[in-house]
Amino acid sequence: MHIPQKKLCQHLLDEMSMPAHIQAHSHLVCKVALLLTQGLLSAGVSVDIDLIQAAALLHDITKSRSFITGENHALTGGEYLSSLGYHEVGEIVRQHVVLDAYFSGDHPNEAEVVNYADKRVLHDRIVSLAERMDYIMYRYAKTHAHQQRFRQVRTLTETLEQRIFQYLVFPPDEVPLLLDSP
Numbered sequence: 001m002h003i004p005q006k007k008l009c010q011h012l013l014d015e016m017s018m019p020a021h022i023q024a025h026s027h028l029v030c031k032v033a034l035l036l037t038q039g040l041l042s043a044g045v046s047v048d049i050d051l052i053q054a055a056a057l058l059h060d061i062t063k064s065r066s067f068i069t070g071e072n073h074a075l076t077g078g079e080y081l082s083s084l085g086y087h088e089v090g091e092i093v094r095q096h097v098v099l100d101a102y103f104s105g106d107h108p109n110e111a112e113v114v115n116y117a118d119k120r121v122l123h124d125r126i127v128s129l130a131e132r133m134d135y136i137m138y139r140y141a142k143t144h145a146h147q148q149r150f151r152q153v154r155t156l157t158e159t160l161e162q163r164i165f166q167y168l169v170f171p172p173d174e175v176p177l178l179l180d181s182p
């Protein structure tokens with residue numbers, strides 16, 4: 001398995017000319033993801049911390065380009081990383097908006113951690129899941145069908161939050177305090 005280390009991830013972000021605000025978002029998603037990962041590891045849940053770090057840092061790698069092209073940035077970000085040989089990272093990036101399968105294993109996995117961490121960061125601020133999902137609904141759900149799908153994803157993500165936090169010694173609303181972040 002090829003996983004880019006932090007320095008190489010930063011190089012990839014710079015190479016893509018990722019704007020500062022999306023870089024700030026990506027770094028904060030990574031901090032949240034690593035906090036959750038450390039908690040899961042402490043509880044004996046086996047997850048790959050390097051894989052989570054890389055996927056969290058790179059999850060929006062094609063986002064700024066998507067503003068111009070209209071491309072599905074989760075899909076193209078995943079494809080781009082896969083084309084560089086980072087297949088596992090690409091698979092997680094591809095699923096950072098919506099997971100292929102929710103709760104597929106006995107324990108939370110890397111894709112679930114990154115997907116959830118992204119749902120706790122609005123721009124460069126840690127927020128509740130409810131606030132982030134309200135924003136997503138307002139910003140992206142333009143049709144009735146979209147709204148219905150988002151409601152389903154919201155319910156699944158609420159369950160995902162419970163699934164992750166059952167292993168952690170702190171509740172969801174303590175994440176910003178633990179990271180000393182606004």
Ligand SMILES: [Fe+2]
Pocket residue numbers: 059060063073096
């Ligand atoms: Fe994204």
